Amino acid sequence: xxxxxxxxxxxxxxxxxxxxxxxxxxxxxxxxxxxxxxxxxxxxxxxxxxxxxxxxxxxxxxxxxxxxxxxxxxxxxxxxxxxxxxxxxxxxxxxxxxxxxxxxxxxxxxxxxxxxxxxxxxxxxxxxxxxxxxxxxxxxxxxxxxxxxxxxxxxxxxxxxxxxxxxxxxxxxxxxxxxxxxxxxxxxxxxxxxxxxxxxxxxxxxxxxxxxxxxxxxxxxxxxxxxxxxxxxxxxxxxxxxxxxxxxxxxxxxxxxxxxxxxxxxxxxxxxxxxxxxxxxxxxxxxxxxxxxxxxxxxxxxxxxxxxxxxxxxxxxxxxxxxxxxxxxxxxxxxxxxxxxxxxxxxxxxxxxxxxxxxxxxxxxxxxxxxxxxxxxxxxxxxxxxxxxxxxxxxxxxxxxxxxxxxxxxxxxxxxxxxxxxxxxxxxxxxxxxxxxxxxxxxxxxxxxxxxxxxxxxxxxxxxxxxxxxxxxxxxxxxxxxxxxxxx
Amino acid sequence: xxxxxxxxxxxxxxxxxxxxxxxxxxxxxxxxxxxxxxxxxxxxxxxxxxxxxxxxxxxxxxxxxxxxxxxxxxxxxxxxxxxxxxxxxxxxxxxxxxxxxxxxxxxxxxxxxxxxxxxxxxxxxxxxxxxxxxxxxxxxxxxxxxxxxxxxxxxxxxxxxxxxxxxxxxxxxxxxxxxxxxxxxxxxxxxxxxxxxxxxxxxxxxxxxxxxxxxxxxxxxxxxxxxxxxxxxxxxxxxxxxxxxxxxxxxxxxxxxxxxxxxxxxxxxxxxxxxxxxxxxxxxxxxxxxxxxxxxxxxxxxxxxxxxxxxxxxxxxxxxxxxxxxxxxxxxxxxxxxxxxxxxxxxxxxxxxxxxxxxxxxxxxxxxxxxxxxxxxxxxxxxxxxxxxxxxxxxxxxxxxxxxxxxxxxxxxxxxxxxxxxxxxxxxxxxxxxxxxxxxxxxxxxxxxxxxxxxxxxxxxxxxxxxxxxxxxxxxxxxxxxxxxxxx
Numbered sequence: 001x002x003x004x005x006x007x008x009x010x011x012x013x014x015x016x017x018x019x020x021x022x023x024x025x026x027x028x029x030x031x032x033x034x035x036x037x038x039x040x041x042x043x044x045x046x047x048x049x050x051x052x053x054x055x056x057x058x059x060x061x062x063x064x065x066x067x068x069x070x071x072x073x074x075x076x077x078x079x080x081x082x083x084x085x086x087x088x089x090x091x092x093x094x095x096x097x098x099x100x101x102x103x104x105x106x107x108x109x110x111x112x113x114x115x116x117x118x119x120x121x122x123x124x125x126x127x128x129x130x131x132x133x134x135x136x137x138x139x140x141x142x143x144x145x146x147x148x149x150x151x152x153x154x155x156x157x158x159x160x161x162x163x164x165x166x167x168x169x170x171x172x173x174x175x176x177x178x179x180x181x182x183x184x185x186x187x188x189x190x191x192x193x194x195x196x197x198x199x200x201x202x203x204x205x206x207x208x209x210x211x212x213x214x215x216x217x218x219x220x221x222x223x224x225x226x227x228x229x230x231x232x233x234x235x236x237x238x239x240x241x242x243x244x245x246x247x248x249x250x251x252x253x254x255x256x257x258x259x260x261x262x263x264x265x266x267x268x269x270x271x272x273x274x275x276x277x278x279x280x281x282x283x284x285x286x287x288x289x290x291x292x293x294x295x296x297x298x299x300x301x302x303x304x305x306x307x308x309x310x311x312x313x314x315x316x317x318x319x320x321x322x323x324x325x326x327x328x329x330x331x332x333x334x335x336x337x338x339x340x341x342x343x344x345x346x347x348x349x350x351x352x353x354x355x356x357x358x359x360x361x362x363x364x365x366x367x368x369x370x371x372x373x374x375x376x377x378x379x380x381x382x383x384x385x386x387x388x389x390x391x392x393x394x395x396x397x398x399x400x401x402x403x404x405x406x407x408x409x410x411x412x413x414x415x416x417x418x419x420x421x422x423x424x425x426x427x428x429x430x431x432x433x434x435x436x437x438x439x440x441x442x443x444x445x446x447x448x449x450x451x452x453x454x455x456x457x458x459x460x461x462x463x464x465x466x467x468x469x470x471x472x473x474x475x476x477x478x479x480x481x482x483x484x485x486x487x488x
Numbered sequence: 489x490x491x492x493x494x495x496x497x498x499x500x501x502x503x504x505x506x507x508x509x510x511x512x513x514x515x516x517x518x519x520x521x522x523x524x525x526x527x528x529x530x531x532x533x534x535x536x537x538x539x540x541x542x543x544x545x546x547x548x549x550x551x552x553x554x555x556x557x558x559x560x561x562x563x564x565x566x567x568x569x570x571x572x573x574x575x576x577x578x579x580x581x582x583x584x585x586x587x588x589x590x591x592x593x594x595x596x597x598x599x600x601x602x603x604x605x606x607x608x609x610x611x612x613x614x615x616x617x618x619x620x621x622x623x624x625x626x627x628x629x630x631x632x633x634x635x636x637x638x639x640x641x642x643x644x645x646x647x648x649x650x651x652x653x654x655x656x657x658x659x660x661x662x663x664x665x666x667x668x669x670x671x672x673x674x675x676x677x678x679x680x681x682x683x684x685x686x687x688x689x690x691x692x693x694x695x696x697x698x699x700x701x702x703x704x705x706x707x708x709x710x711x712x713x714x715x716x717x718x719x720x721x722x723x724x725x726x727x728x729x730x731x732x733x734x735x736x737x738x739x740x741x742x743x744x745x746x747x748x749x750x751x752x753x754x755x756x757x758x759x760x761x762x763x764x765x766x767x768x769x770x771x772x773x774x775x776x777x778x779x780x781x782x783x784x785x786x787x788x789x790x791x792x793x794x795x796x797x798x799x800x801x802x803x804x805x806x807x808x809x810x811x812x813x814x815x816x817x818x819x820x821x822x823x824x825x826x827x828x829x830x831x832x833x834x835x836x837x838x839x840x841x842x843x844x845x846x847x848x849x850x851x852x853x854x855x856x857x858x859x860x861x862x863x864x865x866x867x868x869x870x871x872x873x874x875x876x877x878x879x880x881x882x883x884x885x886x887x888x889x890x891x892x893x894x895x896x897x898x899x900x901x902x903x904x905x906x907x908x909x910x911x912x913x914x915x916x917x918x919x920x921x922x923x924x925x926x927x928x929x930x931x932x933x934x935x936x937x938x939x940x941x942x943x944x945x946x947x948x949x950x951x952x953x954x955x956x957x958x959x960x961x962x963x964x965x966x967x968x969x970x971x972x973x974x975x976x
Contacts, residue, residue: 067522
């Protein structure tokens with residue numbers, strides 16, 4: 001089974017597609033650019049959702065649901081926004097099919113043309129701010145802290161499972177505030193929340209920072225991003241939180257009466273993460289044998305395999321160990337299939353990234369031990385029968401921490417501070433990764449570097465220190481270094 | 489506040505719309521037929537989802553996600569199916585907008601026409617069975633037990649919040665089986681699961697039965713339904729589970745190798761409940777003062793209100809009571825707002841259907857009591873401070889049971905067995921409700937009765953007993969009574 005995966009060193013992109021396919025995470029569908037998310041891929045997304053949803057609620061947000069469709073005219077109301085989204089959207093023009101008068105099948109009924117075309121939402125700022133207009137009239141209505149879990153569609157030309165698909169699943173938060181300061185604080189709070197989620201749950205370290213003007217969300221004043229590093233040295237934008245200023249309030253005329261009874265436009269944020277995170281998770285931890293999932297997000301954390309197959313004695317121990325693990329909150333499964341050989345099962349769970357495998361064999365039982373195998377390190381240990389529950393429970397944190405440490409070490413190795421454009425290009429052509437370099441702050445230089453090297457500015461990091469320097473490209477003065485990388 | 493609701497006796501339909509609006513459950517949007525589900529309405533749906541999702545998983549199902557779009561040609565592959573859905577669907581014809589060459593705004597880019605139009609899914613049998621073709625080749629791949637939580641679109645001409653909207657949220661289960669018997673068993677098991685959910689969680693009693701041929705799902709061999717009774721004497725189809733036979737397997741050529749290595753078509757089921765359930769919940773329990781929600785599904789189960797407003801002494805007790813209730817798993821909220829008067833808050837929470845309200849006032853505290861008010865009975869009691877936690881915890885079940893008992897009593901009162909068409913029409917014109925009558929089994933009679941009285945056959949009840957009788961309409965022989973009602 002493992003042999004079917006292209007090694008990373010040979011072709012990273014093919015390796016990724018192999019993992020997605022062989023582990024059963026997703027597959028392409030009959031609809032261009034849309035994927036089918038299979039049970040394992042969806043199970044990971046469900047766990048992500050559940051954690052994030054809890055974090056949003058703890059910070060005072062509530063969920064709601066807004067329409068899938070956006071009237072075409074709404075898109076045009078915010079100038080940058082329409083520029084950003086009009087060129088890649090699914091347009092609904094009719095509301096009925098009819099029997100084909102000239103043959104079999106059905107055709108669009110020309111008499112069922114919509115008066116105004118509807119766009120399948122690429123993001124929901126416009127329909128939501130059109131709604132907020134009726135919800136907000138006074139400072140008493142603020143802040144409004146709403147999140148939506150939804151599907152969105154962007155008609156991408158080049159798609160890849162999870163990383164870039166025409167339809168994807170995401171959450172989009174849309175908040176309204178009385179002051180600029182409060183809106184900025186909200187956008188930053190969510191930025192921190194995303195970073196915390198990435199590190200603590202996905203075991204995926206991220207750089208936090210602000211986007212340059214050319215990389216900002218269409219309609220935002222400021223875009224805060226979390227940037228992760230994949231194993232091929234390319235960056236992945238994993239989540240963004242936008243301070244939208246009063247742009248959408250002005251576009252949709254949303255004003256409120258202040259405590260002093262003056263009319264003012266409302267301040268806004270929006271923020272989102274998507275099924276793209278599943279792609280990031282895969283590319284951060286997996287290896288040439290298959291998927292590796294951090295325990296906190298693994299749909300199955302432990303699998304118990306009877307060797308060579310289930311029998312009453314083995315099953316008694318399997319059930320007892322499973323019950324103990326469940327009592328600790330561990331998601332455990334016993335593989336009771338008696339047609340497949342253990343070797344086949346081992347390979348299957350390795351491929352599917354189950355963090356821990358417990359093998360229970362007759363001979364081991366005679367010695368009161370079982371075999372515990374870790375997916376992350378591919379090490380095996382014999383553990384005493386009466387200790388295995390606690391041992392495996394503790395392994396959950398140990399594996400989670402090991403994956404984060406490993407990813408951090410990789411990132412440290414692949415983060416290079418450079419002072420010249422030669423070095424810049426050399427690193428990029430070699431090990432890749434994050435390149436920390438001075439930039440003169442102009443969009444022209446940013447564009448030139450991207451054109452010549454394919455590396456873009458991922459962000460102006462929150463941790464960047466003030467320091468005098470010269471732009472690696474133009475030699476013009478710069479007051480802080482920024483983070484470059486090739487990116488997904 | 490309560491005065492703003494139209495009484496049920498005056499205009500039930502207006503009453504419903506008033507509740508939806510005043511309680512803040514949903515509102516219409518800028519897109520025809522699509523609603524915005526507001527936080528309270530969505531909170532109820534989230535609770536429903538969470539319970540149902542657990543029930544599906546306990547019975548061996550897993551979640552996955554399939555594309556929003558369906559190629560037009562897929563719809564035509566199952567003859568009944570296309571007949572049922574082609575006339576009311578949103579059709580995507582283009583994938584790009586462009587700047588309007590003749591003025592402001594954007595227009596559809598005529599060069600971005602899709603080769604084949606895409607339908608926004610009205611239900612997903614076709615795209616899913618097209619996918620299952622690649623997933624199923626042997627009996628070892630069966631059964632396949634998959635559920636999807638998704639939005640779907642049916643271009644309804646007359647819409648009502650939750651009950652009938654162009655876009656709605658639902659779950660759709662799609663299972664594949666090796667034998668007819670197993671597929672029927674699955675469809676029936678889910679039918680029972682839906683009935684259990686309706687009664688135990690929604691406190692909404694339902695009649696379980698099979699649909700007649702004319703009321704079946706487009707493409708089904710058998711449709712099992714749960715039918716609830718609303719307070720205006722009309723029925724609500726609250727959930728359906730379909731045995732699809734081999735129709736979709738044949739349409740999409742999905743065969744499997746049996747244990748005897750013969751090729752056979754796969755047997756299928758599909759089943760779904762939707763945000764329509766929220767409408768059913770509202771119409772089953774609410775009254776002229778506002779929403780009533782059964783505790784098991786209430787986003788907030790208990791609200792604590794300081795009287796006249798928060799102060800340190802009151803808050804100390806409020807926090808202690810809230811902490812105790814939380815420790816029992818009760819969802820409790822303290823209203824700390826010090827600008828609104830208690831009377832205003834009482835009316836607000838009554839409108840929003842919070843099952844229990846605890847008022848903590850200075851004078852009561854001096855006597856070591858607090859006031860506990862039930863939403864369902866609108867009764868108040870003084871409860872000793874040291875007993876209030878346990879008292880309110882126990883009220884959760886008491887209220888839940890009372891609501892179910894009340895709804896059952898209403899249904900009993902509004903279920904009438906009739907033997908003549910005169911009686912049939914008389915009951916329908918009077919108290920309405922379920923009418924249990926003999927029917928000759930023909931679609932003609934069914935259609936005639938519907939045409940003349942607007943009552944349809946809701947189902948052939950599982951509980952119907954074999955008995956000789958005569959059709960109330962045609963006088964022809966009948967072997968069992970069926971359930972008639974006007975319906976939503």
